[in-house]
Amino acid sequence: MDPGSGSPWASAQRNRLLPIRLSREPANTEWTPPAGSPAEEPVSPTARAMEDIGIYIVVTVGLDTPINLTTFRAGIEAMLARCPRYGCIHVADGLNNGEARWARTTVNVQDHMIVPRLDRATDPDKAVEDYVASLSTLPMVRSRPPWEFHFLDFPTSEAASTVAIRVHHAYGDGMSTMALLMMSTRSAITDTKSHPAAPPHRRPTRTSAIYAPQRPPLSAGALAFVAWVWSYLVLAWNTAADIAYFAATIMFLSDPRTLFKHADDGFHAKRFVHRSLSLDDVKFLKNSMNCTVNDVLVALTSAALSRYYFRKSGDTNTRKICVRSLLPVNTRPATSLQTYVNVIESDKRNEVTWGNKLGYIILPFYLARHDDPLAYIHKAKKVLDRKKRSLEVIFTYKIAEIFMNVFGAKVGTSIFRCLFARTTIVFSNMVGPTEQVELCGHPVAFIAPSVYGIPEALIIHYQSYRSTIKIILSVDEDMFPDYHQLLDDFDETLAAMMNAASRPLTLTKDD
Numbered sequence: 199m200d201p202g203s204g205s206p207w208a209s210a211q212r213n214r215l216l217p218i219r220l221s222r223e224p225a226n227t228e229w230t231p232p233a234g235s236p237a238e239e240p241v242s243p244t245a246r247a248m249e250d251i252g253i254y255i256v257v258t259v260g261l262d263t264p265i266n267l268t269t270f271r272a273g274i275e276a277m278l279a280r281c282p283r284y285g286c287i288h289v290a291d292g293l294n295n296g297e298a299r300w301a302r303t304t305v306n307v308q309d310h311m312i313v314p315r316l317d318r319a320t321d322p323d324k325a326v327e328d329y330v331a332s333l334s335t336l337p338m339v340r341s342r343p344p345w346e347f348h349f350l351d352f353p354t355s356e357a358a359s360t361v362a363i364r365v366h367h368a369y370g371d372g373m374s375t376m377a378l379l380m381m382s383t384r385s386a387i388t389d390t391k392s393h394p395a396a397p398p399h400r401r402p403t404r405t406s407a408i409y410a411p412q413r414p415p416l417s418a419g420a421l422a423f424v425a426w427v428w429s430y431l432v433l434a435w436n437t438a439a440d441i442a443y444f445a446a447t448i449m450f451l452s453d454p455r456t457l458f459k460h461a462d463d464g465f466h467a468k469r470f471v472h473r474s475l476s477l478d479d480v481k482f483l484k485n486s487m488n489c490t491v492n493d494v495l496v497a498l499t500s501a502a503l504s505r506y507y508f509r510k511s512g513d514t515n516t517r518k519i520c521v522r523s524l525l526p527v528n529t530r531p532a533t534s535l536q537t538y539v540n541v542i543e544s545d546k547r548n549e550v551t552w553g554n555k556l557g558y559i560i561l562p563f564y565l566a567r568h569d570d571p572l573a574y575i576h577k578a579k580k581v582l583d584r585k586k587r588s589l590e591v592i593f594t595y596k597i598a599e600i601f602m603n604v605f606g607a608k609v610g611t612s613i614f615r616c617l618f619a620r621t622t623i624v625f626s627n628m629v630g631p632t633e634q635v636e637l638c639g640h641p642v643a644f645i646a647p648s649v650y651g652i653p654e655a656l657i658i659h660y661q662s663y664r665s666t667i668k669i670i671l672s673v674d675e676d677m678f679p680d681y682h683q684l685l686d687d688f689d690e691t692l693a694a695m696m697n698a699a700s701r702p703l704t705l706t707k708d709d
Contacts, residue, residue, distance in 0.1 A: 243602030245368040247610035253367040253651035260357030260643035273638030334468040334650040440590035452620040497578035519565040523623035557595030
């Protein structure tokens with residue numbers, strides 16, 4: 199079954215030519231699911247909705263060495279042995295009352311390893327960028343599992359070679375996809391088979407999918423107990439308000455039309471561009487402003503989009519413009535990515551929750567002019583602190599699950615389409631390894647994940663790796679022909695924030 203067959207633009211994509219493929223290895227390498235692999239299971243309503251919309255994940259990985267296809271093939275086969283889900287396809291037949299299910303199939307690994315011929319004589323960076331952008335217009339072959347490795351074996355300004363990995367979002371969300379890639383990595387520093395280190399945590403402020411108020415000890419007194427009870431009342435009120443706001447967005451509440459938002463909700467080809475920022479700079483701002491890394495990234499995004507908007511539009515108004523983003527949040531217990539990988543590789547592998555375990559938050563971004571760039575951080579911290587005192591992400595996940603189980607995937611697809619049509623941006627952040635890793639024996643220079651198939655004109659991802667944090671934009675080129683200038687705005691905004699934070703701190707009042 200074609201993963202994008204249910205989308206309104208899928209028929210237009212099927213007529214496009216596939217890239218030229220050159221096999222450097224014999225094309226008879228097959229992987230068959232082991233006898234002990236998990237039984238076939240029904241496709242979840244969320245996965246069916248992802249299929250109907252046609253959402254794909256694209257991960258661009260820069261490597262520090264040329265590509266060895268034989269080594270990569272062995273790594274992919276090992277990955278399939280650990281994760282049988284990626285050896286399955288969607289089928290709907292007489293079994294399971296005609297419901298779509300994951301059906302195991304024999305995988306010819308070579309069919310999923312693509313080596314295109316590219317004209318890279320003038321600008322290798324542009325050749326890679328153009329090729330990865332072309333993936334958003336090319337269909338997957340219907341008869342095999344919808345994932346591919348595209349090998350671009352020539353140097354660019356950032357890497358000796360590049361691998362572009364494309365996988366259908368029906369297989370899983372960002373957490374499960376990154377866990378899958380991490381299983382094929384090992385530390386490039388220790389030269390052992392140990393997996394890369396995850397970022398250290400000072401103390402566990404989150405032990406589940408929500409931030410729960412801590413009950414005070416009896417010795418704290420009556421006022422502390424009243425404050426604890428009050429925090430739950432605030433939690434209930436905020437949750438009710440957020441769910442009502444979420445429902446209003448699905449039904450009628452839409453963002454204003456700005457240069458970030460399409461006039462229509464049809465299919466538009468995507469371009470994936472990225473820029474490296476200093477993670478140390480982001481952490482410096484976090485410590486200086488007594489906030490979190492997420493606060494800084496949201497503030498950076500608001501400030502950069504404001505800079506771009508007011509320059510591009512020529513708007514001289516000083517009023518704030520609210521554009522909202524759909525923020526997907528992992529609802530699994532908040533263990534580290536490394537812990538998740540360890541469970542996959544243990545005897546408890548069958549307990550791993552593959553698939554899409556995402557709740558959603560509607561997060562406002564304010565386009566505004568501030569003389570002090572740190573004012574954006576104050577505002578972002580205020581907004582995110584308020585969102586942490588809500589169960590919005592849990593309720594949106596559960597309500598969507600119930601609706602799709604009761605009314606079917608078509609209802610879920612309609613809900614997603616309404617959310618995408620009435621918001622402006624999709625925004626996410628993923629934490630990566632803190633040391634250099636190897637992917638199938640190849641040292642990794644950078645990791646840049648993104649998605650396409652979502653009708654938003656602008657999708658923003660942050661991905662940390664080692665001492666850098668990548669800002670990855672998935673943009674509609676017809677709306678953002680100057681997308682590199684938009685990336686410059688993120689660079690210049692971070693520099694302005696660093697300059698302001700390095701001066702003696704002056705508190706500013708939020709507008």
